[in-house]
Amino acid sequence: MERTIKKYWPIFLLPMIAAFIIGFVVPFIEGVYLSFCKFTTIKDAKFVGFSNYIEAFQDGTFLHAFSFTGLFAIVSVILINVLAFLVALALTQKIKGTNIFRTVFFMPNLIGGIVLGYVWQIIFDAIFTKFDTALKLNEVLGFWGLIILVSWQQIGYMMIVYIAGLQAIPGDIQEAAMIDGANKIQRLFKITIPNMMPSITICTFLTITNAFKLFDQNLALTGGEPLHKTEMLALNIYDTFYGRVGFEGVGQAKAVVFFILVAVIGLLQLKITREKEVQQ
């Protein structure tokens, strides 16, 4: 059977491979190469070694974007996961209307980042003008604005993953603990949370990668203002490419650094979730 199928590769494999080469392989290899070049278009590239990388790490806005993104990742990961977990716990109890609540909480997830960014900008601006300030004037407001936006968007998603995890815990374990006299708090920490570790791992990684890759919301809500102070890594790279002339090489070097960071987190996630799957 394998041999017969093998002959049909131009039909089964070729369309996907051709597009994959155009859409991913070639741009990726070119991107790595160009990070070592000075260029304004792909054709006039001149090899310059590591100078783009050195320049990237001397760029104050890039370093600030690093720490801003890191801080953003920590706060958003904790906030989203804790809230989503609590909501999931509550909505798996016997409460009237849980299905409606789940539907409502999940909804923002489907709306695009650009649209959400502007929806929230209008609301924040309306609030802050009363205090004579604006989201784009204050770094701290911008930070918390972004946190509120992504929490609002992602809590529903993580809630769904946690609910799936909660429903997979066998009821007899909980029951045995109850017979042995464990109270609600003890059952939560000794039974529920240890059994939820696979879901917790998945959600933690998802929120970390989402935080690092955040772009649309950042662009729409604050646009990096004031003075690149609320710029996260992805937006900083975009700005280096298209906001300044002659910095394309530096932008590409930043992109490679960014890619390595995100890829390491992503591959770690794949590895850990795989191991968890085997154990089950």
Add this chain to the structure above:
Amino acid sequence: MTKLMRKKHQEDEEPTKVTFGGIMATIFFTLVSIVFVSPIIIVLINSLKDKTYINLETFKLPTADSFVGFENYKEAITQYDFIKAVGWTVLITVASVFVILLCCSMAAWYITRVQNVFTKIIYLLCVFSMVIPFQMVMFTLAGTADALHLNTPWGIIIVYLGFGAGLAVFMFCGFMKSIPLEVEEAAMIDGCTPIQTFFKIVVPMLKPTYISVAILEAMWIWNDFLLPYLVLDIKKYKTISIVIQYMKGSYGRVDMGAIMACLVMAIIPVVVFYLCAQKYIIKGVAAGAVKG
């Protein structure tokens, strides 16, 4: 089976009764839900106001002075060509998802059924591409797409197939490893060609995976901003996200009324689609989370 037993068991143990705590929880979550949808409701209300009132009285209901009916929607449609943008977005999303499902499921079948170094490398490359942030390839991808004249809504389908292939192939392969080979073997012994076997035997079994992958890819492509912004010839073709970004980012007077109308028109189709296909969307998303 075990699930059913457990459910039954729980019901025996705690007969459904309305407790005080239960009612309080329902009230609490009702309030939270109202707060949750309020941003969208606020935009909806403001889309019916005159543009000069939007910044001043954002949280007030429209009054006789500020109410303009569907004036803002008219403006958005005539001035900013919003309907055209919706059309391009629908076309790009539907066509790209269809092409991704077809090409990637075929490729995934080939990869799982023909085991050699070559298919293994392709599979690993697909997994690798899933973790690549778009900023890594945006400049070079835009250049490549331009050189190959893929800067039209038709050409961008190929770009989406290439960039979206990783997730799709990964998810299809994960499912195909679990389906039994015997049925396919029997079909081929009976004289089916691989193409017939694939479309008559494999495709029907893949239906749940098709739905999951379709939802994940559709959510991504519909909402995507940067890829179409960089790849498309935006003088001629704009998607919904691009129009909104353009209106807001344009210098000079920003027409708040038209922006509100566009935001509403961008949100409503998604919400309607979600309410209709809720079950599949939530399942698809949960499957994607576990896999990717």
